[in-house]
Amino acid sequence: MPFTTPFADRLNNVETSAIRELFKLLGKPGIISFAGGFPDSNMFDVDGIREAVNAALTDNPGATLQYGATEGHPPLREQLAQFMASKGARGVAANDLIVTTGSQQALDLLGKTLISPGDKVIVEGPTFLATIQCFRLYGAELITVPVDGEGAQTDRLEALIAEHKPKFVYLIPTFGNPSGALTSLARRQAILQMAVKHDTLIVEDDPYGDLYFGDAPPPSLLALADSVPGARERLVHCGSLSKVLSPGLRVGWMVAPAELLAKATMCKQFSDAHTSTFAQATAEQYLKAGRMPGTLARVRQVYAERARAMCQALRRELGDAIEFVEPQGGLFVWARLTGAGGKVSDGAVFAKKAIEQGVAFVPGAPFYATQPEHATLRLSFATAPIDKIEEGIARLGRAL
Amino acid sequence: MPFTTPFADRLNNVETSAIRELFKLLGKPGIISFAGGFPDSNMFDVDGIREAVNAALTDNPGATLQYGATEGHPPLREQLAQFMASKGARGVAANDLIVTTGSQQALDLLGKTLISPGDKVIVEGPTFLATIQCFRLYGAELITVPVDGEGAQTDRLEALIAEHKPKFVYLIPTFGNPSGALTSLARRQAILQMAVKHDTLIVEDDPYGDLYFGDAPPPSLLALADSVPGARERLVHCGSLSKVLSPGLRVGWMVAPAELLAKATMCKQFSDAHTSTFAQATAEQYLKAGRMPGTLARVRQVYAERARAMCQALRRELGDAIEFVEPQGGLFVWARLTGAGGKVSDGAVFAKKAIEQGVAFVPGAPFYATQPEHATLRLSFATAPIDKIEEGIARLGRAL
CATH class of the missing domain: 3.40.640.10 (Type I PLP-dependent aspartate aminotransferase-like (Major domain))
Incomplete structure (x- = not known):
């Protein structure tokens, strides 16, 4: 028996995001994920x-x-x-x-x-x-x-x-x-x-x-x-x-x-x-x-190390095929595929290739309300330890 | 400097409730309140x-x-x-x-x-x-x-x-x-x-x-x-x-x-x-x-006693000036002023007189989306112990 009550008109203005579809793939065993937008549970002051x-x-x-x-x-x-x-x-x-x-x-x-x-x-x-x-x-x-x-x-x-x-x-x-x-x-x-x-x-x-x-x-x-x-x-x-x-x-x-x-x-x-x-x-x-000042100091130090490791690995593994500003805070590296050397330059295409190599991130286009830049992508360095970050970025390099 | 940004049109459909104004009076020392819509904090299984x-x-x-x-x-x-x-x-x-x-x-x-x-x-x-x-x-x-x-x-x-x-x-x-x-x-x-x-x-x-x-x-x-x-x-x-x-x-x-x-x-x-x-x-x-079954049994017993005490006191103190169906559960007695004996028959008028006597309840009219019945009122028996319920209803009798 189908649900027959009409929904409110305002629901026509939104759609389930493309990113949700991607997230369904994250359950694959062995995936290293830079896709999340959340802090590291291990950092919580339980x-x-x-x-x-x-x-x-x-x-x-x-x-x-x-x-x-x-x-x-x-x-x-x-x-x-x-x-x-x-x-x-x-x-x-x-x-x-x-x-x-x-x-x-x-x-x-x-x-x-x-x-x-x-x-x-x-x-x-x-x-x-x-x-x-x-x-x-x-x-x-x-x-x-x-x-x-x-x-x-x-x-x-x-x-x-x-x-x-x-x-x-x-x-x-x-x-x-x-x-x-x-x-x-x-x-x-x-x-x-x-x-x-x-x-x-x-x-x-x-x-x-x-x-x-x-x-x-x-x-x-x-x-x-x-x-x-x-x-x-x-x-x-x-x-x-x-x-x-x-x-x-x-x-x-x-x-x-x-x-x-x-x-x-x-x-x-x-x-x-x-x-x-x-x-x-x-x-x-x-x-x-x-307790907040101590917690903040601890969190800042760990995320700073991970950010640095990710940026170094990106430069090493992806070279001139990617460009980004090294973040001074937060949880994310925001990057742009240059297409240098004829390599892939679309974030969504790259995300699919990356999943095949066992690493996930979020393509950038959905983050634009209008005029999406399809070459962009978002990588979170917050939740993976440094060895996983290095391994994940190496997989990204292979995917490219 | 006034706030000049216009609010959304939807805010024209609602107004701050009359009850909020009443609640401001509840801080008066010595008030016995039947106005709340909440359970008794003392019953929580801390x-x-x-x-x-x-x-x-x-x-x-x-x-x-x-x-x-x-x-x-x-x-x-x-x-x-x-x-x-x-x-x-x-x-x-x-x-x-x-x-x-x-x-x-x-x-x-x-x-x-x-x-x-x-x-x-x-x-x-x-x-x-x-x-x-x-x-x-x-x-x-x-x-x-x-x-x-x-x-x-x-x-x-x-x-x-x-x-x-x-x-x-x-x-x-x-x-x-x-x-x-x-x-x-x-x-x-x-x-x-x-x-x-x-x-x-x-x-x-x-x-x-x-x-x-x-x-x-x-x-x-x-x-x-x-x-x-x-x-x-x-x-x-x-x-x-x-x-x-x-x-x-x-x-x-x-x-x-x-x-x-x-x-x-x-x-x-x-x-x-x-x-x-x-x-x-x-x-x-x-x-x-x-733990839920034990908590439920305890809460039911206490509220049942308070409901019975409130109904008995209402009949004793207000007589034929009020009518109500004795509740079989929940937190509230819903009552109607009959105006018998020329007594007050408007819930909002009665609420003001009651506050003067040191007892509070909520008039019933605001609970109607359309066609309010002004003779109605809501009394919560949930949060006051039995001696306060009896004293509060006696004050209601004096207010009438």
Whole structure:
């Protein structure tokens, strides 16, 4: 008996991603995968999280297990404000943020709160795949601003803002997924200035900013906003504990102007009532215990070594058939096939050949909302140990 | 500097509820509150949950803290299928359900997946407030079917289905919030038959079905559906651990036909990626440890005593000025002011007088999507001990 109820019209705007099909192949025995977008489970501070949840269940079991405020568990909001202050965003009070069920939910709430069908939203090309689909479900028409090694090209961005008058601009300025690009300080300042000049809302998604390998990156747009009068009222900042502490907690947060935060809170009430207080109280105890700096230092060191190993192996094994900017943080190498020596230059074709050789990555084209660059690919160095990285890249070389 | 970005058109369909204003008054010292919609924190099995989370972090810390499948943590889906089988729904496999971030998210996913602006949805009058707002955010036009002591009036329901051809019908057949009504077996069978006859999707929301005080209620629509050919393909069932185990986990689930489940899973991917694996693995370990039957027995006994005490006190203190059907389960007494003896007969007016006397409840009118009955009110007996219930109802008597 078939299901006969018609689905909502908005589902016509999205499709199941091509990447999901690829992921089905990852179960093949012996595959080395650079395809994931997640941190290494072996890096999780299991003991620290165990202590945190036990402290939460001892100190205040009622609040840990009961319904909570839609805005978030108040002591976690305090801890998150302090965490952001430690990263340079000093003007953020607990009331300036709401807790979200991962930063994915912040994107969903922005869509629900702001996007009417037909509204334009500017995103980077390439950008996070789930952002593209999330905003399209609300009917957004996406416009792409190109990204280079210094992040979104701000001259192009300003022209696109002037032309399209978008509902908002969505950027991942620090080690973006998939580009890994780091937006320069000068471009960050230019973005904040154009937000004010054109009265345009900017959304800064920042799940990777903590994962830098050498010097700290330039301050977040949020941290810089106080130096540009009027910018703070035109800025949303999404943060996450998923890439450093644990994705399984599903704890993210969103800083936004008060009027927007109130509407997003109302929408969240009808989305999931509130984020798990069990997870929130655990995250709060973890931050309060002061374990985050040590965890961050450990994670940064391991990912830096893996990134370096992957880049060296890529140069050694693929030579001039591939080009990339060595990442200064995050989880990804974003690369482009040059076709040098008549070698394969399409990421999707290469991905199939790679699977045959026992190594997986994600082709880059799906990360573009418009005008895909088919020569691109995304390689995650986060989850494989160095010997597997070297073996995997050697297989890539054979696949080419 | 005001926030100048226009909000999405869909926000025009909802408003911040009148009840939120009332809740602000609950902070007054000494107030006895029957206004909540939540279980008693003192009933939570804190030790059992502590054992469960520690087992999850020991047995499989990676899966507990890492990203997980959007459909849900596979071992939890198995446990939930077994839990439903223990309640009479034997034909449900783990693959027939997805885990949701509380059952509120199941409602949101139904809205996102099914409702186009202008679509009609039939709901009970009265029904769960967050359902009304959730569906309206997606542009639903709500039609009300009246409820009496035996649940939704099925003759009226069939006429409304024939007239309006709704996208779906949303029901809380067992101890509904706020009505507390228990839909009779005959009406349950009639609902399943009309689902098939009119090819109409029925959504059964069942967060309270475990909380019965005497004999078990009639089987859920899900458990009955196998006896009505074609009904299972036209039925969605939403379950929750919030009312018995812990709302703070935010673990609910949705059983639905495969095509609908696939679309809901896609939408969930862009809503919050997946429900907290940390909470899911904890719930799984809790169910696996076999503690649920003991917890259910304890909770049923306490709430049954409180319900009886509240009903006796209401009859004693308010007499013929109030009428209600004594609940056989759930968390609520739903009552109607008769105006007998010239006493107040408007729930909202009475709520204000009650607050002045130091007792709070929720007036009933906001629970109607259309045609509110202003004489109604909802009293929760779940969170106050018996002496407070008696004192609170005595205050209600003085307020009248």
